[in-house]
Amino acid sequence: MRTILFFVVLAIFCFPAFSQTKISGTIKTQAGEPLPGANIFIKDSYDGISSDAEGNFSFLTEEEGDAVLVASFVGFKSKETAVSLTGAPVVVDIILESEAKEIRGVVVSAGSFEASDAKKGVVLRPIDIITTAGANGDLYGALNTLPGTQQVGEQEGLFVRGGSSAETKTFIDDLLVQNPYFSSVPDIPSRGRFTPLLFKGTIFSTGGYSAQYGQALSSALILRSQDLSPDTRSAISLLAVGVGGAHTHRWENSSIVAAADYTNLAPYFAAVPQRTEWDKAPEQGSGQLVYRNKVSKSGMFKAYSTFSTSDLALFFPDLNNLGNKLRFALKNQNLFFSTGYSDIFFDDLTFSAGYSYSNNNDDILYEGNELNRDDNLHQVKVTMQKGITSNMFLTFGGEYHFLKFDNSLSTLRREFEENYAAAFVETDLFFTNDLAARIGLRFDNSNIIGKQAWSPRVALAYRLAEDNSINFAYGEFYQTPEVNFLNFTTDLNFENATHYILNYQYLTNRYTFRIEGYYKDYSSLVKQQNNFLTYNNEGSGYAKGIEVFWRDRATFTDTDYWISYSYLDTKREYRNYPTLATPTFAAEHTLSIVMKYFIRSITTSFGFTYSYATGRPYYNPNNPVFHGDRTKPFQNLSFNASYLTTIFDKFTIVFFSITNIPGYENVYGYRYSNDGTVSQEVLPPSLRTAFIGLFISID
Amino acid sequence: MKYLLITLIFLSGFIYSQDDKFNKAMSRYVVLIDSMGSYTFDKRVEIKNAVDRIAGSEKERWLAQYYGALFNIVCGFTDTTREKTDAFLDIADEYLKNAENLKSQESEIVTLQAYSALARMVVNPFSRWQAYGTLFNKKVEEALELNPKNPRALALKGVSLYNMPEPMGGSKAKGLVIIQEAYDNFLVEKPESDLHPNWGISMLNQYLKFLNENKEEK
Numbered sequence: 001m002r003t004i005l006f007f008v009v010l011a012i013f014c015f016p017a018f019s020q021t022k023i024s025g026t027i028k029t030q031a032g033e034p035l036p037g038a039n040i041f042i043k044d045s046y047d048g049i050s051s052d053a054e055g056n057f058s059f060l061t062e063e064e065g066d067a068v069l070v071a072s073f074v075g076f077k078s079k080e081t082a083v084s085l086t087g088a089p090v091v092v093d094i095i096l097e098s099e100a101k102e103i104r105g106v107v108v109s110a111g112s113f114e115a116s117d118a119k120k121g122v123v124l125r126p127i128d129i130i131t132t133a134g135a136n137g138d139l140y141g142a143l144n145t146l147p148g149t150q151q152v153g154e155q156e157g158l159f160v161r162g163g164s165s166a167e168t169k170t171f172i173d174d175l176l177v178q179n180p181y182f183s184s185v186p187d188i189p190s191r192g193r194f195t196p197l198l199f200k201g202t203i204f205s206t207g208g209y210s211a212q213y214g215q216a217l218s219s220a221l222i223l224r225s226q227d228l229s230p231d232t233r234s235a236i237s238l239l240a241v242g243v244g245g246a247h248t249h250r251w252e253n254s255s256i257v258a259a260a261d262y263t264n265l266a267p268y269f270a271a272v273p274q275r276t277e278w279d280k281a282p283e284q285g286s287g288q289l290v291y292r293n294k295v296s297k298s299g300m301f302k303a304y305s306t307f308s309t310s311d312l313a314l315f316f317p318d319l320n321n322l323g324n325k326l327r328f329a330l331k332n333q334n335l336f337f338s339t340g341y342s343d344i345f346f347d348d349l350t351f352s353a354g355y356s357y358s359n360n361n362d363d364i365l366y367e368g369n370e371l372n373r374d375d376n377l378h379q380v381k382v383t384m385q386k387g388i389t390s391n392m393f394l395t396f397g398g399e400y401h402f403l404k405f406d407n408s409l410s411t412l413r414r415e416f417e418e419n420y421a422a423a424f425v426e427t428d429l430f431f432t433n434d435l436a437a438r439i440g441l442r443f444d445n446s447n448i449i450g451k452q453a454w455s456p457r458v459a460l461a462y463r464l465a466e467d468n469s470i471n472f473a474y475g476e477f478y479q480t481p482e483v484n485f486l487n488f489t490t491d492l493n494f495e496n497a498t499h500y501i502l503n504y505q506y507l508t509n510r511y512t513f514r515i516e517g518y519y520k521d522y523s524s525l526v527k528q529q530n531n532f533l534t535y536n537n538e539g540s541g542y543a544k545g546i547e548v549f550w551r552d553r554a555t556f557t558d559t560d561y562w563i564s565y566s567y568l569d570t571k572r573e574y575r576n577y578p579t580l581a582t583p584t585f586a587a588e589h590t591l592s593i594v595m596k597y598f599i600r601s602i603t604t605s606f607g608f609t610y611s612y613a614t615g616r617p618y619y620n621p622n623n624p625v626f627h628g629d630r631t632k633p634f635q636n637l638s639f640n641a642s643y644l645t646t647i648f649d650k651f652t653i654v655f656f657s658i659t660n661i662p663g664y665e666n667v668y669g670y671r672y673s674n675d676g677t678v679s680q681e682v683l684p685p686s687l688r689t690a691f692i693g694l695f696i697s698i699d
Numbered sequence: 700m701k702y703l704l705i706t707l708i709f710l711s712g713f714i715y716s717q718d719d720k721f722n723k724a725m726s727r728y729v730v731l732i733d734s735m736g737s738y739t740f741d742k743r744v745e746i747k748n749a750v751d752r753i754a755g756s757e758k759e760r761w762l763a764q765y766y767g768a769l770f771n772i773v774c775g776f777t778d779t780t781r782e783k784t785d786a787f788l789d790i791a792d793e794y795l796k797n798a799e800n801l802k803s804q805e806s807e808i809v810t811l812q813a814y815s816a817l818a819r820m821v822v823n824p825f826s827r828w829q830a831y832g833t834l835f836n837k838k839v840e841e842a843l844e845l846n847p848k849n850p851r852a853l854a855l856k857g858v859s860l861y862n863m864p865e866p867m868g869g870s871k872a873k874g875l876v877i878i879q880e881a882y883d884n885f886l887v888e889k890p891e892s893d894l895h896p897n898w899g900i901s902m903l904n905q906y907l908k909f910l911n912e913n914k915e916e917k
Contacts (some may be wrong), residue, residue, distance in 0.1 A: 037741055039748035046724055050745040072751075074744075074774075074786045121774045133827075264906040508784050561814065598825045605825045644828055645866040651829055697829060 008558045021085040022117055024058035024094040027051045027071055030433055031466040035096060038073040043080070061085060071096060096559040098466075106613040120201040128560075129196040132594055133607035134638030135660055139196045140181070143221070145592040147516070147547035148206035151613040152585045154682050156189040157584045160206050161520060162543025162570030163218025163497075166482055170221045171213060172199075173302065173340050174352070176401070178377045179360040180221075182310060183332040184282070187682050187696040188276065188669070193308065193334070198290075199223045207518055208473025210585040211424040211440030211457045212383060212395065217479045217522070225302060229255040231543045237261070239693040241268050242284075257290040276685040279313035279327060298344040309333050313365075319673035319680060324379050329365040334358070350385040374406040375483070391430045395440075398423040407481055414487050417445035420480065426457075436465040444494065446480045453478040453494045467508050473501040481526045485535050488669050493537045494523045510554035512562075519544045525574035541572025541580070560594040584669060585614040587634070603644040618669040621676035635664040649698040657667045722894055724753050725766060732898035735773050747774050754794060761801040761808070762894055768794035768811050769898075776818045784822050791815050806846035806895045813838035813855055828867070835859065850888055851899040853881035858902055878906045 023042075027035045034055025041048020047061035048070075061067075064085050069092060072078040076096040083090050096406035135141030140158055143149060150159035157165025170180035172194070184190035196202075201224040209220045226372070229248045237244040242263030249256050266281035286308035294303040313329035356379045364371040383397035401420040408414070426440030442455040457475035463469060478494040485492060505518035525539030551562035565587055573580045590613040597603045615630035623629055640657035658667075669682040728750050735743055747770040754767030768791040775787030792815055798808045806856040813835050818832035839859075842852035857877030863869025882903055 037748070039751055041752045046720075046752050048748070048752045051747045074790070074905045225814040375857070389756075409776060502811060598823075600824060601864055603824070603866050643827075644825065646868045647870070694909075697833075 009280060019064070019087045020057065020060045020062055021087055022060055023069065023092065024056070024089065025094060026055065027055045027073075027094045027096065029076075029466065030095055030097055033466070035073055035076075038071055038076075038096070040069065040071050040094070042083075042085075043068040043070050048599065104257075107120045111159065116499050128596075129202070131596060131605060131607055131640070131642065132609060133640040133657060134609040134636065135659055136191075136369070136659075136689075137195070138191045139194065139202075140192045141515075142196070143204050145562070145564060145594050145611070146204065146206075147514075147549050147566045148219075149566070149590070150568075150585055150587055150616075151590060151611050151614075151636070152189075152668075153634070153666060153684055154187045154189065154616075155585070156184055156191070158219060158221065160219035161518060161545060161587050162541075162568055162572075162583070163520075164585060165585065167216060167218035167479065167497075168221065169213070169216035169219075170223065171340060172223045172304075173225050173354055174212065174222075174381055174383060175340075175354050175356045175379055176215060176377075178358045178375060178403075179336075180336055181271055182308070183330060183334075183360070183362050185312065185314060185328055185330055186316070188685055193336070194223070198225055198304075200226045207520065208459060208501045209473050210395075210438065210459075211426045211442040211455065211475075212397070212476075214399075214422050214424075214442055214444055214455070215420075215479050217477050217495060218520075225290075225304065226292075227300060228253075228294060229257060234698040236696045236698070237693060238696075239263065240691065241265050253295075254291070254293040256292075257288070259288040261286055272686060272690065273353045274686050275683055277315040277325070279315060280311065280329070282306065282310060282312040284310040288662065296343070298370065301339075301341050303337075303339040305335075305337040307335050309334075319671060319678045320675075322678065326367055327365070331363040333361045335360075348387040350690065352381075353380070353382045353596075355380050362570070369410055370408075371410075372406075376404040378402040388427075392427060392537070394425070394427050396423075396425040405486075406670075407483075416448065416486065416490070418480070418486075420679070421445045436461045441527070444478055446494065448486060449480065449492050449494070450490075451493050459624060461582070468504070468506050471501075471503045472503065473499065475499050481535075485526050488533050489535055492526060492535065493524055493539070495522075495526060495539075497522050506556075512549065512551040514549045515546070516548075517546045519543075520544045520570075522572055522574075525572065527574050527620075528576045539572065539574030539577075541574060543568065543570035543586075545569060553628065556597075558598040559596065561593065564590075564592045579626050582617045584617055584619070584627065587616045589614045606644045607640045609636075609638045616669070619672070620670065620679075621672050629670075631667050631669060634666050634668075636666070637661050637664075647696060653695045655693045656691070658688055660684075660688045663687055701737075710910050721753070721757055721760065725750070725763065726893055728753075728770070729766065729894060729898070732758060732769065732773070735777075736901065740774075740777060740779075743777060745776055747771060751790075758797060759801065761798045761805070762819040764794045764798035764801065764847050765808060765811065765896070768792075768798065768815070772811065772818055775815075778822070781822050783817060786796065787817055804845055806842045806849045806852065809838055809842040810846060810849060810852045813852065817855065817859060825871065832867075848884050850881045850884035851896065851902075854878055854885060854899050854902045857881050858906070861906065875906065875909055878903055879910055882907070882910065 003069065021259045027038045029035055036051055036053045036055060038051045039048060040051060040057045042061050044059065045063050047059060047063060049057050049059040051057045067083055067085050069081045069083045070078060071094045073096055079096055081092055081094065083092065087259070088573050118350040129139055130137055132142040132145060140156065148161050154158050158168040160167055160168050170177040180194065181192055205220045205222065207219065213220045215223065221690060229250050232248060232250045234247045235245070235590055242261060244259070244261030246257060246259035256291060263283045264283045266282065267279045268279055286306060288306045291303045295301055310332045310495065313327060315325040315327055318324035318326050320682060336358045338354060338356035340352060342352035344350050358377045360375050362373040365684050379399065379401045379470040381397065381399035383395065385393060385395045389391045399422050403418040403420070408525060422442060422444045424440060424442040426438060429437045431437070437457040440457040442457065444453045444455070446623055453474040459473040460468045460471065477497045477499065480494060481492045498521040500519065501516060501518045503514060507514040520543040522541040524537040525537050525541065526538035528535055535613055544566040548565045549562065553560045568586055570586050571580045591611065593610045596605060596607045613634040615633055617627035618627045618629055618631060619627060636659060638657065638659040639661055643654040645652050645654065666684060667681045670679050672679045673683060728746055731746060750766055750770040750860060754763045757763035771787045771791035771794065773786045775791065778784045778787065795808060795812055795815065802808065816831045816838060818837040820827045820835060839852055839856045842849055857874050860869055861871050861874025885900045887901060
């Protein structure tokens, strides 16, 4: 009897481990589509199953008590659900969120184009910028293939939605860059100072941007610098016009990049005849030092410095005295230094602080007159971000700029200082998974003009379906008048633009489609009075338009293409305009088609960019209608090829590009003599530009 | 005493050894590796999910982490849409990091690091060659330094050399020499246990006929 009892006790003791619980349910996406092939299992056990074609799952587990049910699917965030395993069937319905949508369901995107290596479904990646034909590796050149920009061949910069290039500002790690382009001479555009490879992410906003950014009426280009360099390596570039070298050293938690380059266009100009008469072909040298230190798990310290110097001289024909030539010489020195620290405190307080210093000096010699422009900018900015509830987070911070300008013309000298301060607060709200809002307010204070401004900004995003959304943005934007005007008077107010933007967007990893309409109201623009040297803020204007963007990476193998179309209607009365008129930098219709094709067997990538823009207005003193004339339409077809190979076992890229293959005779505008009897076309410095280079990477 | 003995017999039967459990569960999937190509993609994901479940609860076994990585790499490699390749490989790399911490200087783990880099490169050879092509070469050499006879490292090296365009240093002839070497090593390989890496000969299937042609020519 005792023996039997013993076995009964033993059996009771041992067998409960074999009671089973049935777990079943369905798994779906947020849009309600079933997810087949998801992995559903009890955490830290082997028990689980994959969901079937309808997203259903059902399995038995021998685990007991409180357990965690995990559902995971590649490309989606895993979800954990607490379950109690007692033997009674458990039914769980699971919804997984896609990882691509970073925060909740929908991302506010009115007005902006984003390029990033990390995020999925972005419009452009850094490599796309480098390989865009016609851009010659210039960040701004590549952005000029996106909707909202103008093809302005005689000047550098981004002319966005009826705005001048001075209305677009570049920010690196949230700090304003005072001189993002190399100094240029009239009618010849220069390149951007910063190579696209420095940045892990690019946001190009053509309007309605966040309250974190100020001093830009039309557009903000927001660049995020790379983190730690991945490995130690060296690189050499040999170009037809110069040489460059870089060395990167990577330690466990820090990295240093040291780079230098030198270009001289004299040999190229000797080989390829130029229309411009150069006295001294552009010669340029620069050096860079980049330091990164990952100080803790979430803390990152960055320092970046670059110094460059350039020298050039050329002749312009003197339209007032035919046969005579005017000499223009420019020497430039530029220093840019920035440092920043970012970290996360108390789990969810994101903190970043940055300081930058820049100095730019242009020494110009024009017909015996010496003109010197020197500007210094010290800048600090602090930004913090904090989650308030699960549906809301707050971003706030402030910035301070100290600018010093020192301009001299022969013996005349004008020196002034500006203290500019700004504060901003912004909240991101997620009402539902499909409806989000960003509401912000910015305060600007400029000492030199003694004025303040409040800028409210609002953006809304509504998701119609998984990849479709409608976005709206409204905002007030203020900018301190340019230095040219402050030289004459400081009795001015901020210039102002009000943006209204509405768009529809379809975005997947393979296709992007976007149509966007906008209206922009300009007021308080600086206007020249009849008297030559007096200015006030009585200028105004508007811009409105519709833009379409289509990108397809999937239809053709190894082929990627995008098409941008912009319609623009803009007029303004500002500066020295006697009446409301379309500015010289605005074309009514602009089209860009970019195509890239990679042929694997010969490891070569080919790129084509075609651009077309209707004629732009120019000033003709003989026409009673101000800006009544239009140039002929602009066309360009550029080509580039990159051949990947190895030379002495070193990874090498051979790069070739040529602009304007068909030889379109583009005219950017006309210049007139003072009496209006003599005119001259403003032309590109040469009909075509070719570029050849060799980049060698050494491990 | 009699009861105690009976109790022990009972318990030894019921207390299922964790080693046996792991070996039994994992070996069901390990034998499938070389025939993964014959399944549909959905089926491959289903098998990978089962391996993920085992690897997820066996974080102290390097072989569990190793196979977790391998099945994710196979899924990443064979995702013809390329949309989730990187996501699979992110998971694989995470497993490989764990595996490396459990067993450093292991030729098999380094081989998978190379395999993962290769899979990433294939997504967009033009933009990724510099980063992942270089990493692949480095890791294959590292794996062969640790074990010059590792047939999987040899197979990856040979097959990639065979398929690489000539301007990039590829060569069909040189590739075949290494494929031959890999094949010979596969035939004599004696894994430490049933669970130790022994897969990979299927990578050479489509090249075997070239090997025979080579021999006939000789």
